[in-house]
Amino acid sequence: MDKRWNLIHYSKTYVRDIYPFRRSVSPQLNLVHMLPEKGQELIQKQVFSRKLEEVGRVLFLISLTQHMPAVHKQSHVSLLQEDLLRLPSFPRTAIDAEFSLVNEPQGKELFGLDTLHKVLWIKLLEEMFLGMPSEYPWGDEMMLFLNVFNGALLLHPEDSSLIRQYTATAINTAVHFNHLFSLSGYQWILPTMLQVYADYESDPLLRQGIEFCCQQFYILHRKPFIMQLFASVAPLLEFTTSTSTGLSKGVSAQCLFDLLISLEGETKDALDALDEAIKLCVTVVAYAPESFRRCGKHIAEASRILHIFSRQLFV
Structure with a gap:
């Protein structure tokens, strides 16, 4: 236990979260014997208590940011x-997330x-x-923030409030950073969305939320989104074996086909999403035949889509 704060240090505790990096400050830990039940x-x-404190801090930052005067908001966000x-x-x-403690009282x-903590962070x-x-010059630090974004979806994919907040934030962010997402922004979030979409086929609410989100992405950027979708799904399509948990390591061709079909909306072939997806695969192969890796992946994607599409025609 920590002598200064009387906190228990266990496998997920980091001393540097409590003690700063200073020469004059050193951690003071005591070894205390207690029953396992009491320790748990x-x-x-x-x-x-720590999670509750974190929720309070995040709520304070959200409220402060929302009520900040417009003239000072940009400087406040930069400081944050x-x-x-x-x-x-x-x-x-x-x-x-402390899932190991969920089975305890x-x-x-x-x-x-x-779950509330993750929703508030989003x-x-x-x-x-x-x-x-909107033209902020993002670098590698963008991934640190999107790790929170993607991690929340992976941890609580079956919570409807989190899915609602996740999809709304993803759409608003893509609209706000329009130029960034037209180039490469979707590749930071699509792998996680595709993996969750494939792993939770029995959850219609989750799949509809991801399909709606991708449909808005497609309406916003059309071909750039489809190209980034293929770039994100290509490495995931290579691994389709099952694990001991029952979840697949990758995205099946059927899941990719279902997602492409959903881009067409309620009306039949309203946006020609499926036709455009196949055309883009062919275009990449035609204009970059020297790249064996790129062509091979797009040929495989196109063949899987066409195979499933042909089966749909005769059902």
């Missing part, structure tokens, strides 16, 4: 971004609080993104 109870209470990037615990604490409450990212200039 104290750990759960500690995690619950810099502060988050300087934190040694970011983005780890934002996507940390008050496990349901802890699980619900963790909301905070949305407020931060929308407060930045």
